[in-house]
Amino acid sequence: MTDVATIVAEVEDQERELVLSAFTHEDAWRLGALLVELATERDLPITIDIRKGTQQVFHAARPGTTPDNDSWIERKVRVVHRFGASSYLVGLRARAKGSDFNADHGLPFQEYSAHGGAFPVRVAGVGIVGVVTVSGLEQEDDHALAVEALRTLAVK
Structure with a gap:
């Protein structure tokens, strides 16, 4: 079993690696469509x-999901x-310290959830310009699917 520190380092590497040259509404749509296809x-x-920013540009729910997935997102x-x-x-870092994310930051669980699935969309020289989120699987699988799709978009 991989220890938390190793997973933290892997995810930090993913965040450094996955920086796009641009992120348009069309890119957001392509990213969403790619995730639906997968x-x-x-x-x-x-x-x-x-x-893109705070604007929801793409949203799709597959069979087997419920409105609760929207809340998680x-x-x-x-x-x-x-x-x-x-x-x-964010959740892994809290776990590595042996702490409770929500308690440490005084944030209600019904508003903030440091579980895998939401990944920042970064543009070189700009920073975070959006978020891609997957909900419905185990948190590491939600995260992995978002990363896979973002990596595919980055090479196209």
């Missing part, structure tokens, strides 16, 4: 959300906006 091929029960996105890192990384 989820359809793999028959994954996920909800997908793509934001909102809570994960708030973590990215507030802490400037993926929701998975």
Whole structure:
């Protein structure tokens, strides 16, 4: 089993690696469509959300999801906006310290969730310009799927 510190380092590497040259509304749509395609091929029960700034540009819910997935998305996105890192990384850092994310920051769980699935969209020379979020799988799988799609978008 991989220790938390190793996973933290891997996710930090992903965040350094996945920096785009631009991120337009069309890119957001392509990213969302790519995630729908991957989820359809793999028959994954996920909800997908793509934001450019604070604007929701793409949203899709697959069979097997519920409105609760939308709530998870909102809570994960708030973590990215507030802490400037993926929701998975923020949660892993808390776990590595043996602490409770929500208690440490005085944040209600119904508003902030440091669970995997929301990943910042960064543009070189600009910083965070959006968020890609997946909800419906185990948190590490939500995170991995968002990273896979963002990596695919980055090489196109």
